[in-house]
């Protein structure tokens with residue numbers, strides 16, 4: 001019998017229709033649910049009235065669905081706690097999968113294999129709003145996943161996601177479950193775009209894609225909230241930019257309130273017509289029905305698209321980072337991507353003072369200022385001697401996640417600080433940074449976290465001998481780090497960002513006269529030898545020790561030549577970077593001579 005992933009490559013996969021709508025139609029009594037206090041707990045029906053659940057499955061399989069979803073949308077401890085059933089999460093999940101698998105097997109033939117998708121809903125809590133801790137949520141999903149997989153689910157479907165941090169917690173729990181079982185099944189993640197055009201918390205579909213795409217998930221898509229018409233622009237975005245097959249499972253229209261009940265107006269023929277357009281014109285490959293869809297909806301849907309092969313999509317995938325709200329590419333035209341440097345305890349006196357006073361709102365205001373300054377991302381560093389960096393980062397990152405629109409660059413050398421931060425970020429973060437100062441230890445500690453939480457990483461050209469001084473040495477270290485990250489830890493090259501680091505030219509120190517040139521040349525070499533990776537620089541380092549005006553000039557001129565060499569990203573005080581034409585001729589020339597070591601001492605003194 002073919003596997004789910006094999007069939008996914010060959011034909012359009014049709015999921016079933018609404019579980020809740022079907023169960024409601026069966027007019028179940030409180031007794032059917034196992035008593036008054038369980039009335040409405042659909043997940044308990046697998047114990048109290050399994051025949052009702054079987055009927056749902058049979059009807060959708062008869063209608064032609066390739067996949068049925070288990071009656072487990074809320075069968076995780078977080079939700080079941082509301083019915084005092086928290087300790088039954090594994091059991092209910094297992095049973096739900098077992099029932100579905102039995103019915104699916106009855107219908108399965110070599111020509112038309114039928115599959116079971118373990119349904120994993122969003123729970124009733126939003127971790128981005130502090131309702132629950134990441135690890136607690138992940139544990140609950142891990143237990144549900146174990147029940148579903150052991151009960152026979154062929155694929156897991158994390159659906160109706162409203163907070164991407166919730167989805168990340170679910171994926172964390174699922175991966176833990178797979179590691180424990182030494183076995184994986186395919187994963188679908190599906191977000192819910194509300195009628196207003198974003199996820200409940202304000203996430204744009206492109207940002208959701210950026211956050212989820214690094215994970216080892218097989219299908220990414222959207223379900224619930226609206227009908228297909230309202231989804232079409234978002235489906236278009238997914239189909240044009242997602243490297244993974246696209247899943248769409250709409251409601252039978254936006255629910256209307258009729259006599260206190262949700263009423264869904266979209267007819268089976270209308271659903272089939274929209275979905276045919278999505279499949280044939282946009283390239284959607286997995287379809288189904290959410291709230292309000294019936295057996296007849298699925299019958300017409302399966303008839304319309306069930307026999308089609310997936311359309312080949314031309315995708316324009318752009319490696320990016322994201323916040324909870326928006327996505328930001330790792331390379332833009334014209335370059336560079338600007339990363340705000342001021343939200344750093346070592347980089348700004350104001351930030352440091354606010355941190356000392358624990359003025360979190362003031363710190364958030366600095367994050368918002370980075371947006372106004374024109375930054376595309378924000379570098380955040382809370383390393384401050386004598387304070388607890390983990391606690392401080394928690395306070396800051398928790399607020400930045402929902403209150404600052406920019407993707408976050410976590411600037412820390414401590415693995416525990418990095419992990420705690422990652423557990424608070426709904427977007428795709430960038431870790432700043434790894435290096436080879438203590439051999440491979442930092443990479444061994446940090447890179448698995450990047451994989452586990454779907455982050456990109458900045459790698460500094462530092463090895464056991466210290467910070468590399470020549471372009472060749474910087475390239476050699478970059479290659480060594482690339483090999484470890486890509487071959488040992490399976491990072492994707494486009495999630496690696498190399499920082500060729502510079503010493504200041506402001507010290508007057510003989511040893512560092514070539515520092516700027518070597519850094520620039522190293523960028524050129526890395527872009528040539530490792531074309532898929534990105535490059536970055538902390539630009540202000542070049543000018544430590546000089547006067548404020550000279551710093552702005554030198555930073556701007558240095559940045560100009562670094563960009564010429566292929567620099568993609570720059571950590572800067574964005575509003576203080578000047579285009580070259582705004583710098584007077586003399587200052588520009590002096591900075592150029594300083595960078596390219598053409599100066600004579602008399603000129604600098606003058």
Ligand code: THG
Pocket residue numbers: 341342344346347348349350379411432433458499501502537538539540541571
């Ligand atoms: N590479 C990577 N990360 C980095 C650096 C890098 N992170 C930290 C640093 N270098 C980049 N950030 C800054 C931030 C501020 C300054 C320099 C680099 C700076 N600040 C003023 C000063 O110290 O004089 C203070 C301004 C103020 O108080 O407001 O220059 O290279 N990957």
